[in-house]
Amino acid sequence: MATTGFQIxxxxxxxxxxxxxxxxxxxxxxxxxxxxxxVSRQASTLAQALQLGLIDEAVDLETAAQQxxxxxxxxxxxxxxxLLEQIKPHLRPDTLITDVGSxxxxxxxxxxEVLGDQAAQFVPGHPIAGAEKAGPEAAFAELYRxxxxxxxxxxxxxxxxxxxxxxxxxxxxxxxxxxxxxxxDRVLASISHVPHFLSAVxxxxxxxxxxxxxxxxxxxxGFRDFTRIAAGSPEVWRDIFLSNxxxxxxxxxxxxxxxxxxxxxxxxxDGSALYEFLEKAALARRLWASRSGLE
Amino acid sequence: MATTGFQIxxxxxxxxxxxxxxxxxxxxxxxxxxxxxxVSRQASTLAQALQLGLIDEAVDLETAAQQxxxxxxxxxxxxxxxLLEQIKPHLRPDTLITDVGSxxxxxxxxxxEVLGDQAAQFVPGHPIAGAEKAGPEAAFAELYRxxxxxxxxxxxxxxxxxxxxxxxxxxxxxxxxxxxxxxxDRVLASISHVPHFLSAVxxxxxxxxxxxxxxxxxxxxGFRDFTRIAAGSPEVWRDIFLSNxxxxxxxxxxxxxxxxxxxxxxxxxDGSALYEFLEKAALARRLWASRSGLE
Numbered sequence: 001m002a003t004t005g006f007q008i009x010x011x012x013x014x015x016x017x018x019x020x021x022x023x024x025x026x027x028x029x030x031x032x033x034x035x036x037x038x039v040s041r042q043a044s045t046l047a048q049a050l051q052l053g054l055i056d057e058a059v060d061l062e063t064a065a066q067q068x069x070x071x072x073x074x075x076x077x078x079x080x081x082x083l084l085e086q087i088k089p090h091l092r093p094d095t096l097i098t099d100v101g102s103x104x105x106x107x108x109x110x111x112x113e114v115l116g117d118q119a120a121q122f123v124p125g126h127p128i129a130g131a132e133k134a135g136p137e138a139a140f141a142e143l144y145r146x147x148x149x150x151x152x153x154x155x156x157x158x159x160x161x162x163x164x165x166x167x168x169x170x171x172x173x174x175x176x177x178x179x180x181x182x183x184x185d186r187v188l189a190s191i192s193h194v195p196h197f198l199s200a201v202x203x204x205x206x207x208x209x210x211x212x213x214x215x216x217x218x219x220x221x222g223f224r225d226f227t228r229i230a231a232g233s234p235e236v237w238r239d240i241f242l243s244n245x246x247x248x249x250x251x252x253x254x255x256x257x258x259x260x261x262x263x264x265x266x267x268x269x270d271g272s273a274l275y276e277f278l279e280k281a282a283l284a285r286r287l288w289a290s291r292s293g294l295e
Numbered sequence: 296m297a298t299t300g301f302q303i304x305x306x307x308x309x310x311x312x313x314x315x316x317x318x319x320x321x322x323x324x325x326x327x328x329x330x331x332x333x334v335s336r337q338a339s340t341l342a343q344a345l346q347l348g349l350i351d352e353a354v355d356l357e358t359a360a361q362q363x364x365x366x367x368x369x370x371x372x373x374x375x376x377x378l379l380e381q382i383k384p385h386l387r388p389d390t391l392i393t394d395v396g397s398x399x400x401x402x403x404x405x406x407x408e409v410l411g412d413q414a415a416q417f418v419p420g421h422p423i424a425g426a427e428k429a430g431p432e433a434a435f436a437e438l439y440r441x442x443x444x445x446x447x448x449x450x451x452x453x454x455x456x457x458x459x460x461x462x463x464x465x466x467x468x469x470x471x472x473x474x475x476x477x478x479x480d481r482v483l484a485s486i487s488h489v490p491h492f493l494s495a496v497x498x499x500x501x502x503x504x505x506x507x508x509x510x511x512x513x514x515x516x517g518f519r520d521f522t523r524i525a526a527g528s529p530e531v532w533r534d535i536f537l538s539n540x541x542x543x544x545x546x547x548x549x550x551x552x553x554x555x556x557x558x559x560x561x562x563x564x565d566g567s568a569l570y571e572f573l574e575k576a577a578l579a580r581r582l583w584a585s586r587s588g589l590e
Binding site: 028232252267284 | 349354358360386422423425429438442443445472474478483485486487489490491492493494495496497498499500501502503504506507509510511512513514515516517518519520521522523524525527529530532536537540543544547549551553556557558561562564566569570572573574575576577580583584586587589
């Protein structure tokens, strides 16, 4: 690939698993990085990332903070505060930090608190991409191609810092959207956290039924698709729900109202109300599929 | 494939689309049918089914009733009564009828009412299989392989009649389960109708939001899987909900209780309750995936 002039001499990836490892792989493939440092508490993650060529060297967080031009925090949201506290004393004034956390209001607040007068160096982000599997072995350079990455710059960020992180993601093939951390958390509550909540509620209810075995034996491909997200890590999702609590609760209230409205149509055997409700949902889903290119 | 002694000299498929056409294709491949008649109100369906070799001749319903040894009704549930009324005057005493309807209590009641002293010839069924696409061109002989087909025989059915329809589906590669129509409708309310309801409620709510465009622009693969079923035909699903109204409403009540319990855990920031809830859902989903072979 032709060079575009965008260069990160030393990139550090904290957590070189699926998400972080794919950033490293994409930037290497685009010819934008000269050297990638990997940081992880898990020796096996580092060994795999090294063997797969995702990172060039395994280092500790202090070394990464001292040497890197850009640090990508690709760890669960709950780890952000501790990582920033360890990075802060060693952080050069020209190093940028970005993250991939699923919620942003709390991450921005944490960064402002912990980094203080160096908070301008932290540009918060969230790539909307994932895969069934986790770990360095699941990482691949194309993970972010044509996928949305949301950046939620805060008031301290300079235009230059924002542009660097925008270009980083564009080099990974992503479509970058800018919005406020508030708006991000509201939008994600709707299109990511609520579906997980509903899928888990449903799965919990089926598994709790006296005849759960018969039900699960009969379940087919619609059930499979609808419940796939419910298999996600309980730790990760508990943290997401707690850190985006207010936005999720506000959204759930709207969903419960829609639920009760549709339930009422069925209770009253109101065929035309049911039809209108189902038709609006079906048309919106079909339109989305044709526009998103995701199906 | 070696002959098994199971033979249907003349099979009639009413509605030779994805579901009905795949039955014809599977039985032809298994060498169990000598001649397949196709019936449809849509000339294009018949032309395609003929061209694809799913059926050997396009006939009207009266001819099918007079000539067929087995008639498969592969039409939406709402059409069952009218079809049986047209078939009844021409039905030979040795012809068996089965169907593929998504609800069974109403179908059994309709068959008993319309067929009267010939109701013993109707063995109700429901294959739990489908695909993204519809129509004869989507049909294929392997659709039912290793998939569950539920039969809900009623009190008039003879052992011989039940066995014939069981063998028909086994020749298609399916695993046949027998249960009462009541139990079928309760189980399907849970693992098929409720997921559709929740997926449609969610899709409706997102599409109704003031910032729906932003939300839908950001939606990713989890959203895609969770909402896939919401794209289904509003006509078909309105009929399913109305015909299985009582069972769906009973199940929705349970789901709403689970919803409110999880919502309360979040409202109270009760991390351990949230974790337990998410963990039970995740473990149940992972166990199902490993057992079902569906993922």
